[in-house]
Amino acid sequence: MSFAIDKQGDIVVVDVEGQLIVGNRQELKQKVLDELEKGGRKFLVDFTQTGYIDSSGLGVLVSLSKKIREQGGELRLANLNDDLKTLFELTKLDTLFQIADTRERALESF
Amino acid sequence: MSIEVPNDVRYIESVIGLIQYECRLLDFPSRYCALNLPVALSEALSNAILRGNDDDPEKAVNVSLSATTQSIVIEVRDEGPGFDLEASTHDPADPANLEREDGRGVFLMRALMDRVEQFDDDGNVVRLTIGRP
Numbered sequence: 001m002s003f004a005i006d007k008q009g010d011i012v013v014v015d016v017e018g019q020l021i022v023g024n025r026q027e028l029k030q031k032v033l034d035e036l037e038k039g040g041r042k043f044l045v046d047f048t049q050t051g052y053i054d055s056s057g058l059g060v061l062v063s064l065s066k067k068i069r070e071q072g073g074e075l076r077l078a079n080l081n082d083d084l085k086t087l088f089e090l091t092k093l094d095t096l097f098q099i100a101d102t103r104e105r106a107l108e109s110f
Numbered sequence: 111m112s113i114e115v116p117n118d119v120r121y122i123e124s125v126i127g128l129i130q131y132e133c134r135l136l137d138f139p140s141r142y143c144a145l146n147l148p149v150a151l152s153e154a155l156s157n158a159i160l161r162g163n164d165d166d167p168e169k170a171v172n173v174s175l176s177a178t179t180q181s182i183v184i185e186v187r188d189e190g191p192g193f194d195l196e197a198s199t200h201d202p203a204d205p206a207n208l209e210r211e212d213g214r215g216v217f218l219m220r221a222l223m224d225r226v227e228q229f230d231d232d233g234n235v236v237r238l239t240i241g242r243p
Contacts, residue, residue, distance in 0.1 A: 062209055
């Protein structure tokens with residue numbers, strides 16, 4: 001499991017390659033913070049390849065979203081499967097994040 | 111099935127993979143195998159490793175699985191003196207907690223499993239139970 005960083009114009013796209021859980025959340029956090037420090041302000045996390053996220057993974061998304069907003073930016077999400085959507089609804093995090101059904105729609109929304 | 115897991119969060123995904131295999135073998139609903147059990151077990155294991163065993167690499171966590179056609183029961187046992195499972199829980203429905211980084215673990219376990227029990231039995235044990243709908 002790892003995280004691939006790509007740039008689409010001024011948008012930093014992060015592909016989560018596997019699950020986002022307690023064992024790898026710090027890696028995601030560091031990669032996004034590095035991009036934020038380099039000047040990135042628009043972030044999209046794509047969960048096409050993700051089956052589940054635990055509370056630590058949700059927590060790191062909340063923390064990153066807050067840090068990015070403090071710098072005048074935004075973090076958006078795309079391609080949550082139905083199980084992941086349920087997880088965000090259960091925890092009310094669907095009200096905190098802008099979530100797009102596809103990467104293209106998410107990119108257009110910035 | 112009973113396995114001894116090194117006290118390291120990097121092993122969590124592999125343990126979950128074994129449980130998912132059993133879940134699918136018993137033909138439980140796909141959501142149970144893809145979401146409910148993985149997330150609940152990840153929470154129980156990270157609690158056991160980081161809180162129960164205090165992130166001590168010399169310790170281990172035992173995971174046992176009792177599966178029938180009607181239910182799946184998982185017990186996660188650490189070597190610690192026990193900890194209050196509810197201590198760091200916050201209600202995610204409370205808007206004041208929406209932007210908290212922590213406090214969703216026990217909530218998710220309870221939301222995704224039929225029963226979550228904690229007891230002491232030569233170590234601290236968390237038992238997760240889910241039945242076939």
